Amino acid sequence: MNAKVGNLIYKGKAKDVYETDNSEIVIVKFRDDITAGDGAKKENLNKKGFYNSIISAKFFEILEEAGVKTQYIDLLKPGYMLSKKLKMIPIEVITRNIAAGSLLRNFPFKEKQEFEPPIIQMDYKSDEYHDPTLNDDIAVALGLVTIEELNTIREITLKINTVLKDFLKSRGLLFPDFKIEFGHDNQGNVVLGDEISPDSCRFWDIETCDNLDKDLFRKGESGVMDAYIKVASIVLDEKDKKKWNLDI
Ligand SMILES: Nc1ncnc2c1ncn2[C@@H]1O[C@H](COP(=O)(O)OP(=O)(O)OP(=O)(O)O)[C@@H](O)[C@H]1O
Ligand SMILES: [Mg+2]
Structure with missing residues (x-):
């Protein structure tokens, strides 16, 4: 599905919400920023937004199949989730x-x-x-x-x-x-x-x-992104990995 990224409506601690040309649809952009302790601890993790968006999309798909209504419309590309505006x-x-x-x-x-x-x-x-x-x-x-x-x-x-x-x-x-x-x-x-x-x-x-x-x-431990990538490799099916060209 195609959609034009419009104005930024909201900038949160880890995601942005953009308008589209359809007033009922937004694009949720997953950023690489990571925060903890009420925003006191902040960092930027390369590709976190990429992986979190794919993992979220997978869970939303599983839930939709089970009859749960979600915001999820499509993952335009990793990081950019076309969503119902709520x-x-x-x-x-x-x-x-x-x-x-x-x-x-x-x-x-x-x-x-x-x-x-x-x-x-x-x-x-x-x-x-x-x-x-x-x-x-x-x-x-x-x-x-x-x-x-x-x-x-x-x-x-x-x-x-x-x-x-x-x-x-x-x-x-x-x-x-x-x-x-x-x-x-x-x-x-x-x-x-x-x-x-x-x-x-x-x-x-x-x-x-x-x-x-x-x-x-x-906890300030190392390997945060490795753990996120491991979650992606565990929850994604082979067809998802192929679709996003992931060698994980
Ligand atoms: N489908 C949607 N339509 C409109 N707004 C949404 C939708 N999904 C999520 N949001 C909102 O978009 C924002 C996402 O931003 P983000 O999660 O980065 O920041 P935050 O929630 O302000 O901070 P944090 O999650 O770190 O406490 C949140 O305010 C969330 O409630
Ligand atoms: Mg949030």
Whole structure:
């Protein structure tokens, strides 16, 4: 599919959103910038945007096939995702299958404790307020969502978790947790937007529990890009690799 890159609508910490000649469609450009700790730690990783866009596109395709509505229309070329323009809901929806990260800092869970059913945590997406954790009443009182929409978001999120966790397990990866964002399309449907990539998820090797995600950057370890490329090589099929000319 073809589309003309128009004006920049939004520049985030790791992606840009551009208008197109169609008012209902945007181009989400995945940049190489990587940040952690509320933007305190910043770097540029060669080809991160390239790989994150391909990985996200793959997950969106898998989810669409499973009946989940996503923003995804097409990957124009690596880095540039043609997407439905959404009115984003400022909530970070975090699903946790295994205890890690901030959950361990904030609550007395045991490291690697498994959650069945998974924990769904919702944080208010706000740089100004540093993404505090919401509850249903606060989310509704802030006018972010209705209680019905919260239930819809939970239902879709649990489905996304099941589909991706099973897929990743079949490829030898654990899926401890991930963060997603939803928005409304022009008909008012709640649709999955943004990205699903090693920037927004934890992926662990099923045998060694090695991190293959942004945790390596948070911890200042080496091999961050190697880990992202490994995730791409694991989740992509041969036909995807051929399409993007990837020797991975
Ligand atoms: N389909 C879409 N339509 C419109 N806006 C979108 C869509 N998908 C994602 N967005 C928004 O585009 C922006 C992407 O930017 P990015 O993720 O780089 O920065 P950020 O979310 O501001 O910062 P961070 O993710 O680092 O906290 C986000 O604000 C996201 O909510
Ligand atoms: Mg973001």
